[in-house]
Amino acid sequence: MNIRIQSQGFSLVLISVLLLWTRVESLRFDLESGHTKCITEDIKSNSMTVGKYHIVNPNEEHPLPDSHKVTVRVTSAYGNSYHYSDHVTEGNFAFQAVEAGDYMACFFAADHRPSTTLTIDFDWKSGIAAKDWTNVAKKGSVELMELELKKMFDTVQSIHEEMYYLREREEEMQQLNRSTNSKMFWFSFLSILVCLSVAGLQLWHLKSFFEKKKLI
Numbered sequence: 001m002n003i004r005i006q007s008q009g010f011s012l013v014l015i016s017v018l019l020l021w022t023r024v025e026s027l028r029f030d031l032e033s034g035h036t037k038c039i040t041e042d043i044k045s046n047s048m049t050v051g052k053y054h055i056v057n058p059n060e061e062h063p064l065p066d067s068h069k070v071t072v073r074v075t076s077a078y079g080n081s082y083h084y085s086d087h088v089t090e091g092n093f094a095f096q097a098v099e100a101g102d103y104m105a106c107f108f109a110a111d112h113r114p115s116t117t118l119t120i121d122f123d124w125k126s127g128i129a130a131k132d133w134t135n136v137a138k139k140g141s142v143e144l145m146e147l148e149l150k151k152m153f154d155t156v157q158s159i160h161e162e163m164y165y166l167r168e169r170e171e172e173m174q175q176l177n178r179s180t181n182s183k184m185f186w187f188s189f190l191s192i193l194v195c196l197s198v199a200g201l202q203l204w205h206l207k208s209f210f211e212k213k214k215l216i
Contacts, residue, residue: 036107043100044097046097070120074103082095105124127162
């Protein structure tokens, strides 16, 4: 795939839009002791994903209390575990997704009396956003424009792959809808057939009953 830039103004606008599109902000949430909170991320197969988390210190002048620790587990949609940390205040994970679907990061705070509330900062990136461009620039010693072009190329490629992924998911949903409609049609047909059969048997039974009683 070749990327051609026709004007400097267009390239700067395109760079700004693509960089804005790939920006990922961290998430901050509260977790009460004795409870679990899960966060899901839809990741396609063969995509790189990285994450890091830490508990916010409610009192920066003192170390974190022992109650401010969590257990973290990251699993795939099929239940396979990709990360597990027990009784920690911070951590990170990185892996390449083998299975496509919703990946889940669950945070559990042990029960504590009195009840405490933990504030957690969580940053989860996948795909193009998971690349460390600072290291790429340092290792390759590339110029700024070359680095921006590489970002653009990888972003366009990621969008292209995402479109194919969404198209595949759409085809799967359409196939599921067709299968469901077909099953519902035959179920409705059989239901009507059973109802008509039961109604016919009832009429036959009533007719026989009235004939025996000589009412008709």
